[in-house]
Amino acid sequence: MKLDLADKTAVVTGASRGIGLATVRALREEGVRVVGAARTLTPELRASGALAVSVDLSTADGVAALMDRALTELGGIDLLVNNVGAGDAVEPVGFLDTDDATWSAVFDLNLLSAVRATRAALPSLIERRGSVVNVSSINSRLPGAGPVAYSAAKAALAALGKSLAEEFGPQGVRVNTVSPGVVRTAVWEDPDGFGGKVAAHAGAEHDAFLRQLPEAFGITTGRITEPREVAALIVFLLSDVAGNITGADHVIDGGTVKTL
Known part of the structure; x- marks a missing residue:
């Protein structure tokens, strides 16, 4: 299958390892020019062929610095992957052990980073009729399976994708969500x-x-699930081969979620 992504430009957040790094590598294999962002730049990201940018994506200033650099280096953005998530604040504790500071930290990284990055990229995405993939989690569908703040943030991210797809679809921008299980x-x-x-x-x-x-x-x-399997789904959804798929949440979890 030819995805016809050569010469496109992309920004991938949370790119230093795991799903993000696998996505960077998959995009590079398709000939995409990529800016990969993470708080800590790993040797693997530096060796991927992407422009590696070190920023704190849990802050508005960090996201702004990333997007300014990406727009300068790439000249415009065709593809955006909002992958950064989890973070140090996610602990295996319940509601009563999750304080306000934890709620804020989890939402800043897992939701607001995507809000801020997408807002900054949208003028270019509209001009280029681009595509966005947000990486959520099956926790958005099975909130009892994980930390409450993380599950709520990922559910909000999936809802954000639906809203963005509806608002900007008529202007040629597609927005989809990928929800992995255990990877x-x-x-x-x-x-x-x-x-x-x-x-x-x-x-x-x-x-x-x-x-x-x-x-x-x-x-x-x-x-x-292996990271490369999630990356393959993300890259497919970014491509014009998936040109009439938008506003959808694609679960990749080996059959963990049993409900309709």
């Missing part, structure tokens, strides 16, 4: 990350915890 990223695999914290709360050894994740989440395929 093989540092979120789960880092012993000091969210997965490690969940394992510790459960009194489980981390490696054993990872092995039983497919069964614990009821994943029909029996395995967790």
